[in-house]
Amino acid sequence: MRQELAQYFSVDPTQITLYWKGRVALYAILKALDIKAGDEIILPAFTCVVVVNPILYLGAKPVFVDIDPKTHNMDIEKIGSKITPNTRVILAQNTFGLSPDLDEILKIADQYNLTVIEDCTHGFGGSYKGIPNGMIADVSFFSTQWNKPFSTVIGGFAVSKNSDLARKLTEYEAELIRPGLKDELTIKTLFFTRKRISSKLYWPAIELYRWLSKNNLILGSSQGDELQKPAMPASFFKGISRSQIAIGTREVEKVTEYIDHRKSIAMEFDRLLLDLQIEPPFQPDYAEHTFLKYPLLVKNREEFFNLAHKDKIELGDWFLSPIHPVISDYDRFNYPYGENPIAEKISQHIINLPTNFHVNDEQLSEIIQFIMRNRDGIYHSYNEMVKSC
Secondary structure (H helix, E strand, C coil), X not given: CHHHHHHHHCCCHHHEEEECCHHHHHHHHXXXXXXXXXXXXXXXXXXXXXXXXXXXXXXXXXXXXXXXXXXXXXXXXXXXXXXXXXXXXXXXXXXXXXXXXXXXXXXXXXXXXXXXXXXXXXXXXXXXXXXXCCCCCCEEEEECCCCCCCCCCCCEEEEECCHHHHHHHHHHHHHCECCCHXXXXXXXXXXXXXXXXXXXXXXXHHHHHHHHHHCCCCCCCCCHHHHHCCCCCCCCXXXXXXXXXXXXXXXXXXXXXXXXXXXXXXXXXXXXXXXXXXXXXXXXXXXXXXXXXXXXXXXXXXXXXXXXXXXXXXXXXXXXXXXXXXXXXXXHHCCCCCCCHHHHHXXXXXXXXXXXXXXXXXXXXXXXXXXXXXXXXXCXXXXXXXXXX
């Protein structure tokens, strides 16, 4: 898998390191940058708590920046006001597959002598000004969780253009906990199950999966202990398993096919929204959007989910909060609720239409019909949503 990824990114295999999860890759990168207690890491206030946790595990401080309501990425004009003498890193997230304006972020980083880490957990296969996501800054990390274009069920990897960072990450990779037999069997079982779950079974399957994950009864994206407090689990710093490597080696060959599928589904959603006089997701000239998720803003999210559940329509809930999926006691994760109004408003109204490989022509038609039936519950523009809240 390492060789295949190196070929995909046109880098040397020594520049790629593999991990049990994407968040482990981020933790390793921060360690390699010698991030310590008191250091500050700037990131968007529209992320997942598992990105916040590795920062806190090292005693550093996450500093959240509000987002642009169109791109769902950091509002670049607001980054400067968050920089202090303790700032070390800017995490540049490509949300739902859309890269931020990295040239502008790198200018800010150069001005203050900061490191930029590309958060490509959503961005595999996309690009910025023709350059693949993850290959602009010195270092990047990816997730290969089951809902990503390139999946190993769970997993992640880092790509480092900086030789010193690559060397340190390779050294850390050798120190990672090795997955056991139970881990291997779990990966194989989850892969087999996921491939056979149809959209019709989405709601009961996802509800069961999340309940089991929350209660640490099954390997999940967000385990119960990660949602309760930012204390690093004993088994956190774990390497990739043989099963993940085997799956990933096969799946990476299908990446172009998977991404083309997502983009074609997104184009159909674009056409639908334009026909309904609803503003589709923003696509700037500087980036290729791969639409890991297709975001839509609705007036009453709970009602929309109930309708989708009834009609057996797959909908996603990224992000339920600025640090998804945490919806209370934000101070446990150093999130100052109330300081990022755009992210907080959008996180109350956003849903995601599916673009994954399960969405065939029949299911696409059902989703389109569902949206048409419920068009009155959708905001017609981002400005309408922001002003109404």
